[in-house]
Amino acid sequence: MGKTAAEKIVSAHVHEEVKAGDFVIADVDLAMIHDTTGPIAIKAFEEYGRKRVWDPSKMVIVLDHATPSPNERISNLHALLRSFASSQGIPLFDAGEGVCHQLVVEQGLVAPGGLAVGADSHTCTYGALNVFAFGIGSTDMSGVMLTGKLWLRVPGTMKVEFRGAMPEGTCAKDLMLHLIGKIGSDGADYLALSLCGETVREMSLSERMTLSNMAIECGAKAGLMEADEKTFAHLKALGGPVPKPLWDDDDADFASQVAIDASAIPPQVSRPHSVDSVVPVTEVTGTEIHQAYIGTCTNGRLEDLRIAARVLAGRRISGNCRLLVCPPSRKVLTEALAEGIIAQLVEAGATLLPPGCGPCPGTHLGVPGDGERVISTANRNFKGRMGNNKAEIYLASPATCAASALEGKITDPRKYLRS
Amino acid sequence: MESVLKGRAHTFGDDINTDYIIAGKYTKTLDFAALAEHVFEDIAPGFAKKVLPGDIVAAGRNFGCGSSREQAPIAIKHAGIGAILAKSYARIFFRNAINQGIPAFLCDTGEIEEGDSLLVDLGKNVVELPDRGKIIPLTPLSPVMLDILREGGLVAYLKKNGTYLLSR
């Protein structure tokens, strides 16, 4: 019997052969904390006594969730993180550099075959680079900071195979929303996803990250993909560590298998207040919206801004709708500026926000009003998510969000993409 | 950890996410009592005011899904909740709750109603509903989780052991 990628990567970090269901203590290659989860991790870590973290070069701290700081309380938490980073020698990305997950990938802090943890549920994003990566809580993180290790149960694997070419107007986001709608928000609880098939092979790294990012929205621990020449080209450009990619054996023991025909999936929309309430865009077109948001670790990258600009360039958003655009990193912002995309978006009526999480976690920027509807490229639409429990959030691709901003109502992007 | 926990039930449905347990806008603080004031605010307004120390949360499937924010179990703990029962937990929340030393157990909560008095007997591994003469079995925790819980949480466990110990 062969092994899954999850079993192989965990085995490599336990230094013995383990299989799904085993309880193990694994070595951690990278540990990330940010301004929401970091302070509690540090508070717990300090209870162990005046200790050094196990390896500061394997940690990273990112200020992204409420940046620039909206008030003195958060400013003081930011100061706590800065001072911990400098006293421990841990690299820190300060406010304005971008969203943690985007930075970890962009800076080459993870490599195929690695095991990474972050005190953030969307740490699974790095699965797109063949990294067994998952979110943990702050106290678990304090244990990693102390020991460099974590206990875990090796997950079983759900193999998800995407076949066929995505139709015009359909984005990676639509495929993932479709999958989550199909299996439900706990459909892959305690499992790793192996996201594979020709559709995934054809995707850019950026699109792959959108899929892996949302693995947690169906409860999965990880959203793993096979490393290929696109992954290696990305790493080579950064001069990162030599990768040891690992992938599923054909005869691995999968917990379950799902096949999805990507060519049959039109643009999708997730309705409030649950990510798995997914319908084709045509079922909700015409729903009035008041704010559109393009950004986040899910869908704010250069390609996402590009397709939004393709929809918006030379047009003007509806007078009844605001459009917020938040590049997930300084690098994305710089590239989008150089390509002229930012100018196109701003001329169309977008408000540009500084790189970071922006309105996604509901901490400061872009909080919707009572009864308002938002369409967002983010990964979650729970009630209250963007800071107001009397607002409604729809999730969709950058193309659909851009088209919806044009009309002030949920709009099928295909009509604006036909050349 | 006491071997018998007693409290009144507060029931919740399926897929109660961490944003519902504590909204993101309140999470930026190390003042845990302030967190507790807003626990379950978006789905059960006034919850924090009616909780009595030792009360028990009885939820459905996938409790604690969503974010990794440990502010969720911290808010529950500091509100005075003595234990959590659920049909299933989202993985990160389950670990966080145990790491915080909150007794969080798996059982079929379908028969538990709001206000029921509950008796969680860890010796017998059951939940008793004395007023209604019902007994519900608990699914045993994994040994490592049980060890962490017995120490009162992960910080105390690691202070004592220095590292993780797995009895295989």
Ligand code: SF4
């Ligand atoms: S952009 Fe949103 S989902 Fe991504 S890390 Fe920030 S708050 Fe979390």
